[in-house]
Every structure is written in structure tokens, then in C-alpha cells.
Amino acid sequence: MQSSPSLPPSTRAQKAIKPPFRRRSEAGVGGGAMFPHKLLPYLLLLPQLVVVAVFFLWPGIKALVESLYEVNVFGLGGHFAGLANFRAVFASGTYGESLGVTLIYAAITTVLAMGIGLFLAVQVDRVRRGRSVYRTVFAWTYAVPAAISGALWLFIFNPEIGVGSVLLGKLNIPWNFNINLFDAMALIIAATVWQQSAYNFLFFTAGLQAIPAEVLEAASLDGAGSLKRFWRVVFPLLSPTTFYLSVMNIIYVFFSTFSIIDIITQGGPHDGTETLVYQIYQNAFQNANTSAAAAETVLLIILVSILTVVQFRYINRRVHYQ
Amino acid sequence: MRDSRSVSIVRHVVLVVCAILFAAPLYIAVVAASHSARSLLGQFPALPGDHLVGNLIHVLTVGFPNTSPVGLMLVNSAIMALGITLGKLVVSIPAAYAVVYFRFPGRMLMFWVIFATLLLPVEVRFFPTYQVTAQLNLLNGFPGLILPIIASATATFLFRQFFMTLPKELIDAARIDGISPLGFLWRIVLPLSLPNLAAIMVIEFVYGWNQYLWPLLATTSERYQTVVMGIQGMIQAATSFSVPEWNLVMATAIIALLPPVIVVILMQRWFIKGLTGGIN
Numbered sequence: 112m113q114s115s116p117s118l119p120p121s122t123r124a125q126k127a128i129k130p131p132f133r134r135r136s137e138a139g140v141g142g143g144a145m146f147p148h149k150l151l152p153y154l155l156l157l158p159q160l161v162v163v164a165v166f167f168l169w170p171g172i173k174a175l176v177e178s179l180y181e182v183n184v185f186g187l188g189g190h191f192a193g194l195a196n197f198r199a200v201f202a203s204g205t206y207g208e209s210l211g212v213t214l215i216y217a218a219i220t221t222v223l224a225m226g227i228g229l230f231l232a233v234q235v236d237r238v239r240r241g242r243s244v245y246r247t248v249f250a251w252t253y254a255v256p257a258a259i260s261g262a263l264w265l266f267i268f269n270p271e272i273g274v275g276s277v278l279l280g281k282l283n284i285p286w287n288f289n290i291n292l293f294d295a296m297a298l299i300i301a302a303t304v305w306q307q308s309a310y311n312f313l314f315f316t317a318g319l320q321a322i323p324a325e326v327l328e329a330a331s332l333d334g335a336g337s338l339k340r341f342w343r344v345v346f347p348l349l350s351p352t353t354f355y356l357s358v359m360n361i362i363y364v365f366f367s368t369f370s371i372i373d374i375i376t377q378g379g380p381h382d383g384t385e386t387l388v389y390q391i392y393q394n395a396f397q398n399a400n401t402s403a404a405a406a407e408t409v410l411l412i413i414l415v416s417i418l419t420v421v422q423f424r425y426i427n428r429r430v431h432y433q
Numbered sequence: 434m435r436d437s438r439s440v441s442i443v444r445h446v447v448l449v450v451c452a453i454l455f456a457a458p459l460y461i462a463v464v465a466a467s468h469s470a471r472s473l474l475g476q477f478p479a480l481p482g483d484h485l486v487g488n489l490i491h492v493l494t495v496g497f498p499n500t501s502p503v504g505l506m507l508v509n510s511a512i513m514a515l516g517i518t519l520g521k522l523v524v525s526i527p528a529a530y531a532v533v534y535f536r537f538p539g540r541m542l543m544f545w546v547i548f549a550t551l552l553l554p555v556e557v558r559f560f561p562t563y564q565v566t567a568q569l570n571l572l573n574g575f576p577g578l579i580l581p582i583i584a585s586a587t588a589t590f591l592f593r594q595f596f597m598t599l600p601k602e603l604i605d606a607a608r609i610d611g612i613s614p615l616g617f618l619w620r621i622v623l624p625l626s627l628p629n630l631a632a633i634m635v636i637e638f639v640y641g642w643n644q645y646l647w648p649l650l651a652t653t654s655e656r657y658q659t660v661v662m663g664i665q666g667m668i669q670a671a672t673s674f675s676v677p678e679w680n681l682v683m684a685t686a687i688i689a690l691l692p693p694v695i696v697v698i699l700m701q702r703w704f705i706k707g708l709t710g711g712i713n
Contacts (some may be wrong), residue, residue: 146614152535159528165586170561254697256643274477370645
């Protein structure tokens with residue numbers, strides 16, 4: 112994924128996140144064996160804290176303040192407006208539409224990328240020869256910049272000369288993503304899935320490798336067909352990976368697909384592919400509606416916080432561990 | 434669980450077909466990049482032509498109207514990606530070390546501040562971050578390209594996770610031997626962290642190289658364009674000609690995707706380890 116480098120989905124990693132929610136003593140290494148210095152830890156933390164304060168806390172507070180103030184057209188002055196900016200965002204109707212677009216885009220991409228990733232991981236796991244070659248072949252698209260993936264798919268399905276468009280034309284399928292919303296959505300989903308299925312493939316491969324061979328052997332002794340065995344035994348054992356990936360895919364589409372939209376559709380046709388992040392961009396840099404952009408940023412921060420809490424809190428409980 | 438011969442053959446056939454589908458967009462890009470713009474107008478050629486080197490040299494040295502030559506963009510991309518990688522290491526290793534190996538007032542608060550940054554990638558906070566970066570006069574420069582990306586403490590978190598798996602007997606022994614805290618970090622913790630260091634470096638390099646939105650906002654001068662964000666201007670320029678120069682756009686696309694793809698393939702072992710963390 113091209114969003115911030117992901118956190119590992121490992122049960123170990125997530126358990127390691129837990130301590131601060133519970134007991135203080137576990138958050139560091141053991142109890143007594145610590146370096147006793149008073150000043151040194153602050154010096155070690157200083158660079159990190161400075162960067163976080165300047166480029167993280169300050170922008171966050173700025174967005175919050177701006178979302179509560181009304182700024183006039185010249186971007187000067189302004190007075191306290193309470194929740195008026197938020198009300199304006201919701202009243203415009205485009206915010207709801209944009210949320211809908213983002214949800215549809217995220218849902219379809221997640222299902223396709225996970226399905227393809229799981230299918231390929233299972234097939235590669237079963238072959239005896241050429242596993243490592245197959246792994247490279249299905250993993251490399253992960254490294255392709257999303258913007259470049261967008262450029263490749265834009266070229267292939269370009270309505271005038273794209274080789275994919277010509278192929279669709281021969282099959283009598285009308286195609287023009289500049290006009291037809293369905294086509295536009297299909298194209299951005301294809302460009303996203305092409306890349307994201309590699310990410311899902313890698314995680315499912317790792318998940319399959321973690322399943323003990325004895326479990327698989329025991330299951331095969333029952334004489335169940337291999338498909339049945341997969342859904343009854345293997346798939347439930349993969350549930351930590353499956354849950355983790357569904358959250359990560361959704362987060363990816365919500366926050367890291369700006370480049371694909373910007374390259375292929377610029378949000379069109381008729382704002383039909385305008386995701387939440389793309390709408391903030393347009394409000395901030397094209398419509399000069401900075402109050403709306405600030406309010407939408409605050410809403411997005413709330414949304415991503417909820418997603419993350421779901422990820423860390425509920426996934427640990429609901430899924431099945433060996 | 435062993436496949437019969439026929440099942441095994443079917444599996445390989447299915448996998449090879451899938452591999453071809455996966456590679457098709459790249460193949461089409463190579464074919465397009467190796468022809469003249471005019472020969473892409475009619476029937477799409479099935480095989481690569483002989484213009485590849487000429488097209489690559491043209492984009493690297495000349496580029497498009499209103500964009501820098503791709504050669505300069507590559508240098509910018511490399512500086513940004515390496516700056517993000519090294520910057521993250523320099524900032525995150527001491528921070529993770531402090532949180533794991535010291536007890537001090539405010540430690541939990543520090544941990545939570547760092548943890549909170551994980552939630553908000555630059556794509557979520559880009560608008561206020563842009564305003565702050567502009568106020569600090571950091572637009573159109575490498576510090577402005579690099580520092581806001583470093584603010585997300587993913588690497589700090591990953592190093593913290595790893596340091597916590599190191600046996601605590603190490604620090605007991607170090608204290609008995611009278612090793613200073615920085616000596617312990619440099620001589621014991623870092624050497625033990627090398628595989629994780631490699632994994633995190635690969636991930637951060639790819640992450641840095643592939644940035645699009647932030648360079649788009651933080652640079653208005655052609656001097657600082659990166660190749661990944663620069664592709665947008667090239668598409669606009671190329672499609673405005675009467676004969677669209679998709680061959681040159683695809684040549685640039687190949688140049689832009691090769692560095693991260695090569696790094697990932699060469700460092701595959703470390704990369705997968707870093708990406709999937711402790712799952713295996």
C-alpha cells in the first residue's frame with residue numbers, strides 16, 4: 112500500500128499495542144532494569160517531538176480552529192462561527208455524495224483485491240515448483256506508485272487510442288469513462304485493484320505459512336474435499352489476516368487513492384468519482400473554500416480515528432487465533 | 434495434501450495466465466514506449482519497436498513543455514525518498530529507544546502522542562499541513578518535501594515493537610558492565626536490529642518515492658518536481674498535441690516505477706518481513 116507504511120497485522124504486534132490500554136508496567140522492558148538518566152530520554156525524543164509538533168499537532172489544531180471560524184473571501188479576519196461550517200458542509204449535499212462514492216469505491220476494491228490476493232496465495236501455496244518465482248510475479252505491483260498505475264490504466268483505456276478500449280469496442284461494449292460514470296468507477300477500481308491485490312497476496316501468503324502443517328494433515332485425514340477443507344479449516348484460521356486486510360484496504364481507498372483519481376478522472380464525470388480526500392483538495396485549492404476544507408479535514412480525522420479504534424479494539428476480540 | 438499430476442498442471446496453467454494478466458499493463462507500456470507517437474494512432478503494435486532508447490533519452494534530457502526533464506525529476510525523487518528514509522531512521526530510532534529503555538515523567542504521554550500520528554497519514558491532514566508549511570516558507574524546497582512526511586511516526590512504532598522483543602537480560606548485563614545508554618544503543622541494540630532496519634528502510638524508500646499528493650502541493654517550481662507527481666503534467670502536455678505523445682508518457686512511467694520495483698524485488702526477503710511484520 113502506498114499509504115503510510117502499514118502496521119503489521121500480527122497478533123503479536125497487536126497484543127504489544129495492548130499494554131498501554133491496560134497496565135503501565137508492560138509498556139517498556141521489564142520493571143527495574145532501566146537506565147536511570149533524567150535528561151537523556153528527553154534529548155532522544157526531542158527530534159521526533161519537534162517534527163510531530165510542527166507538522167502534526169500544529170496543522171491539526173489549525174484545522175480545528177479554522178473549521179470553527181468563518182473566513183471572508185480574502186482569507187483575512189473572520190469571526191467565530193460555531194458549527195456553521197460543518198452545517199454548511201452537510202447542507203451542500205456534495206459531502207454525502209462524496210461519502211457514498213468513497214464507500215462504494217472502497218467496498219468493491221476491498222472485495223476484489225482480497226479475493227484475488229487470497230486466490231493467488233492459496234494457488235501458489237499449493238504448487239511445489241516455482242513458488243518463489245510466482246511470489247515475485249504477484250508481489251511486484253505493490254511497489255508501483257499509485258499515480259503510475261493510474262497513468263498505465265488511463266493509457267490502456269483511453270477512449271481514443273487505448274488498446275483496451277479498442278478491445279472493448281470489438282466486443283461491442285460501449286466505453287467512455289469521460290462521460291459514463293460506471294466506466295469511470297470501473298477504471299479507477301481496476302487501477303487500484305491491480306496494485307492492491309499484491310498487498311493482499313503477500314499478507315495471505317504469510318498467513319498461510321503460519322498455519323501448522325499438522326492442522327492441514329489432520330483435516331485431510333477426515334477425507335473432506337479440498338474445497339470444503341479450505342472453507343472449513345484454512346479460511347477460519349486466516350481470519351486475523353482477513354480482518355486486518357479488510358480494514359487496511361478500506362483505509363487505503365479512503366486516504367491513499369488521491370493520485371489515481373487525480374490522474375484518471377479528476378473526480379468526474381459530474382463529481383461521480385470525487386472521494387472525500389479529493390473533495391477537500393478541490394475545496395482547498397480550486398474552489399477557495401477553505402472553511403469547508405478545514406471542516407472536512409476535521410471530519411476525516413474523526414472518521415479515521417473511528418476506523419483505527421475498530422481495527423485495534425474489535426479485531427483482536429472477534430477473530431480466531433490458533 | 435499432495436496434488437495429483439493433472440491438478441498440478443492445471444494450477445500452473447491458471448497461475449501463468451494470472452501472471453500474464455498481472456504483467457499486461459507493464460508490457461503494453463513497454464510496447465508504447467518503444468514506438469513513435471504516430472505509430473500508436475492506428476492498430477496497437479503487438480511487439481516492441483526500436484524507439485525505446487531514443488524515447489528514454491528524450492524524456493530524460495528534454496521532457497515536455499512546462500515540465501523539467503525527467504532526469505532532474507529522478508534526482509529530486511531520489512533526494513526526497515532517501516531523505517524520508519534516513520530522516521525517519523534518525524528521528525525514530527532514538528525516540529523508540531527512549532520510550533522502551535527509560536523511565537521518565539511524561540513517558541506515557543510521549544508514547545500516546547507518537548501513537549496518535551499513526552492514525553493520520555499526510556493525505557488526511559494535507560490541507561492544514563500545507564498551510565503550516567507555507568507559513569514556514571518551506572514550499573519549493575527539500576525540507577518542505579521531506580519533513581511533513583517524517584512527522585508520521587510509523588517507523589518509531591515499528592522500532593518500539595522490535596526493541597520490546599529483545600531480552601531484558603541484555604540491559605542487565607550492560608549495566609553490570611557499566612556500558613553507557615548510548616553505547617548500549619550503538620553496540621548492542623542497533624546490531625541486533627539490522628534485519629528490521631533493512632526492512633523498514635525498504636518500506637520507507639518505496640513509501641517516499643511513491644508520494645504524489647504532497648509533492649504536488651509542496652512544489653510549484655519545476656525545479657523540485659518529482660517524477661511520480663510530474664507524470665500528471667506530462668499527460669496534460671502530451672495529450673494536448675495533435676498526435677498525443679503517449680510513447681513518451683509511457684517511457685516516463687517505466688522510469689518512474691523501476692526504482693521502487695527493483696528495490697522491492699532485490700530486497701524481497703526484508704521487504705516482506707517488514708511489511709507483514711511478525712505474522713510469520
